[in-house]
Every structure is written in structure tokens, then in C-alpha cells.
Amino acid sequence: MTMPKDGKGVSPSPLMREHWQHIDKRSLDACRSAEWETLSQQKNDYLAARCADEVLRMLKIQADDPSFGYSVNMYQHCLQTATMMYRDNLPEEDIVVGLFHDIGYMVCPDAHGSFAALLLRPYISDRNHWMLEHHEVFQQVHFHEMDDIDPDEREQWRGHPYFDWTAEFIAKYDQLAINIDEEILPLEEFEPLVRRVFAKGHEAPTA
Numbered sequence: 001m002t003m004p005k006d007g008k009g010v011s012p013s014p015l016m017r018e019h020w021q022h023i024d025k026r027s028l029d030a031c032r033s034a035e036w037e038t039l040s041q042q043k044n045d046y047l048a049a050r051c052a053d054e055v056l057r058m059l060k061i062q063a064d065d066p067s068f069g070y071s072v073n074m075y076q077h078c079l080q081t082a083t084m085m086y087r088d089n090l091p092e093e094d095i096v097v098g099l100f101h102d103i104g105y106m107v108c109p110d111a112h113g114s115f116a117a118l119l120l121r122p123y124i125s126d127r128n129h130w131m132l133e134h135h136e137v138f139q140q141v142h143f144h145e146m147d148d149i150d151p152d153e154r155e156q157w158r159g160h161p162y163f164d165w166t167a168e169f170i171a172k173y174d175q176l177a178i179n180i181d182e183e184i185l186p187l188e189e190f191e192p193l194v195r196r197v198f199a200k201g202h203e204a205p206t207a
């Protein structure tokens with residue numbers, strides 16, 4: 001990597017709105033209330049406008065990924081999960097959670113439930129946050145003849161208010177969504193739902 005000879009960095013990144021402004025400070029130490037106010041106003045609008053699309057893009061780039069063995073890849077697994085939930089008329093938030101529940105699997109396989117829980121935290125209920133965080137352990141009850149896996153590990157949470165929902169998500173959707181013969185709706189079908197659920201997690205954009 002070569003640095004520009006004049007010692008300057010890259011050109012300023014374009015702003016999302018025409019009337020916005022770049023702050024001209026070169027360090028956080030140099031920023032004062034005027035800069036924080038500008039950044040805060042623009043950031044709220046920026047995140048409200050872009051978060052849903054950014055998360056959708058994270059899923060979309062996995063569309064043509066190879067599989068490590070299942071006849072559907074992780075992208076299709078996510079879509080099939082959401083498709084089954086959509087067909088069962090589940091609430092929009094549940095369907096969106098199903099759509100993104102394994103979005104981090106390929107980069108964070110051993111903690112992908114926590115990955116999705118953190119990613120979706122601003123937009124979802126405690127019930128779905130808990131479900132995402134624990135779904136990996138709950139799935140173990142469906143892992144038969146795997147010597148190093150305890151299928152009953154989930155029993156430590158028996159009686160928890162979200163135990164039944166997590167068990168239901170796994171049994172009725174997640175563990176079944178590896179079926180190449182079942183319908184998989186395209187991602188575009190879910191995009192309006194995603195935008196509506198994400199819109200609830202942001203304040204109204206600042207003008």
C-alpha cells in the first residue's frame with residue numbers, strides 16, 4: 001500500500017443529503033458542541049434511512065455462496081425459515097427475526113445467535129432477542145446421534161418465559177428449513193416487512 005506523496009488522505013466521502021455538511025476537524029479531541037450537534041442530527045437521519053438496507057445487503061451477498069453440505073445454502077435456509085413463518089401468518093417481527101437468524105453464521109459460526117441478537121437488538125422484543133441468543137443450544141435437541149452434543153442442554157432454561165417460543169421456532173421452522181423441495185420466497189417479498197420493523201427502532205429523521 002502506498003500513501004499519497006503530498007501526505008493528504010482520500011477525498012471527503014460524499015454525504016447522504018445535499019444540505020448536509022462535513023465537519024472540518026481532524027480528530028475527536030478537536031470536536032466541540034457544534035460538531036457533535038451536526039454529527040448527531042445527520043447520524044440519526046442516516047441510520048434511520050440506511051440500516052434496513054445495510055442488513056438486507058449483508059444477507060444478499062450470501063445468495064450465491066456454496067453450501068458446506070446441506071442442499072440449501074445459509075441464505076436459502078434463512079429465506080426458507082422466513083417463508084414458513086410467513087405462511088403461518090406469524091407477526092412481522094418474528095418473520096424478520098427468522099429471516100436474519102443465521103445472518104452471521106458464515107463469519108461467526110460459534111456465536112452466530114449472539115451476532116444476530118446484537119444486530120437486531122434495537123428493532124426487536126426481549127422475547128425474540130432471547131430466542132436468537134439461545135437458539136443454537138435449543139437446536140441441539142434435534143441433533144441425533146451426535147456424541148459430543150447434549151440434546152438436553154436447553155433444560156437449564158425450562159420455565160423461562162421465552163423457553164416455549166424458542167423451542168417452537170426451532171422445531172417448526174429452523175430445523176425444517178434445509179428442505180430443497182419446499183418453497184422459498186425471494187428476498188424481495190420480505191423487504192417491506194424488514195423496513196417496517198426497522199423503522200420502529202429509529203427516531204423520526206431530523207430535518
Ligand SMILES: [Fe+2]
Binds near residue numbers: 136
Ligand atoms: Fe442458527
Ligand SMILES: [Fe+2]
Binds near residue numbers: 077101102174
Ligand atoms: Fe438456522
